[in-house]
Amino acid sequence: MKKIIYSILATLSGLVLLFSYRTSLGEEISPVPADVAAPAAESTPTPTDQGTGGTSGTTRGSGLVDGTYAGQSVRTRFGPVQVSLTVSGGAISAVDVVQYPDTNSRDRQINERAIPQLVSETLDAQSADIHMVSGATYTSEGYLQSLQSAIDQAQS
Amino acid sequence: MSPVIAVRPHRQVWTEQIMGTVVSIHAVTRTGAPERGATEAAAAFAALREVDRVFSTYRADSDISRLRRGECAVASLDPRVAEVAAACTAWEAATAGRFSADWRGWFDPTGFVKGWAVESAARAHLAPLLADDDVVAVGINAGGDLQLFTAPGADWVWRVGIADPTRPGVVLATVDVVDGAVATSGLAERGAHIVDPRSGAPARGVASASVIADGLAAADVWATSAVVAGMDELAWIQDAGTRTGILIGDDGRVRRWIRSTEVSVVGADPDLATIA
Secondary structure (H helix, E strand, O other): OHHHHHHHHHHHHHHHHHHHOEOOOOOEOOOOOHHHOOOOOOOOOOOOOOOOOOOOOOEOOOOOEOEEEEOOOEEEOOEEEEEEEEEEOOEEEEEEEEEOOOOOHHHHHHOOOOOOEEHHHOOOHHHOOOOEEEOOOOOHHHHHOOHHHHHHHOOO | OOOOOOOOOEEEEEEEEEOOEEEEEEEEEOOOOOOOOHHHHHHHHHHHHHHHHHHOOOOOOOHHHHHHOOOOOHHHOOHHHHHHHHHHHHHHHHOOOOOOOOOOOOOOOHHHHHHHHHHHHHHHHHHHHHHOOOEEEEEEEEOOEEEEEEOOOOOOOEEEEEEOOOOOOOEEEEEEEOOEEEEEEEOOOOOOOOEOOOOOOEOOOEEEEEEEEOOHHHHHHHHHHHHHHOOOOOOOHHHHOOOEEEEEEOOOOEEEEEOOEEEEEOOOOOOOOOOO
């Protein structure tokens, strides 16, 4: 039973990575299995106890027990990725990415980050080099007050 | 042996007022290379002005205005009117009626035309610039809706800021795009201007919906549809084929997704083996 959950989690970690990264060369990056991954700069993650993470709950027809499960941290060439699953009523109700690779300057150059990152989640976004701004349509007058206008004028 | 000097690519910007907003075109070229893109940017602007001439609901002499007054049939108008009408019908079905060109009781495809026109103009006039080895990237921003291109193998990522719907000039989130489109719909500047075509009532709850997809026509329709769907309805991502996106609620609530899966980043604690 636990095995099912963790195999789903491993798959999800892989999916997150597949969706997360595409190099500027257009190369599709496949998740690297932990046991063959090149040694990462980070300290080696200790194997996650597969018995932890589950909570007791009701078993439904799907064989999934309600609760929240944390997947093992999967090492990839970009850093560790960890995903958690919430099972509710025997069905997967939520997928959370609890750990994803830090974006260092090199990664930022070669990777396309998967999801919009809230500024509050990142340390550097306030000073980030924003190239374009997406927002609800502004009028010609509104443009003059917009951040896009400032970017347009700040030619490099 | 010449020393290696880190250089930033050179960026040129052109802006023009079209379709009631401002359109910005950026061309990024290698430092030291001759500037490129002025001709192509002018051609893209011209294409957008031409589309506006046909589709503007503000111009009495546009094809759309003539159609509305019943002066002529679709068949006798610019062939793009029929093309857009067919596309709008297909999008109305794809969005389960959350997007409709008939929401005012007459054919007003404005909600589709901008994204469609900008994508078309960008693909026709800007994307071909990438064939030049000196061009790193080129992109267009039409009133907050973007279509972006990067040369294959180029060391460039468009960093896109998503405007905070409640604080002008402030970026709430960022998303990196190499090639693709970003559209944002919301109530920010023009007030409650998105109506649920199924009820005729103004959409509520979503302050801003941003959708990232391959093309701007699709991204724009899904962003509008997401505002109509509201903060509590995200099942539409299953079949939408969008890459990712973010909903920002009136109450500050945030929902995000990758492809057809909702994702919430709950923290980066490396020791989260037991979070239950």
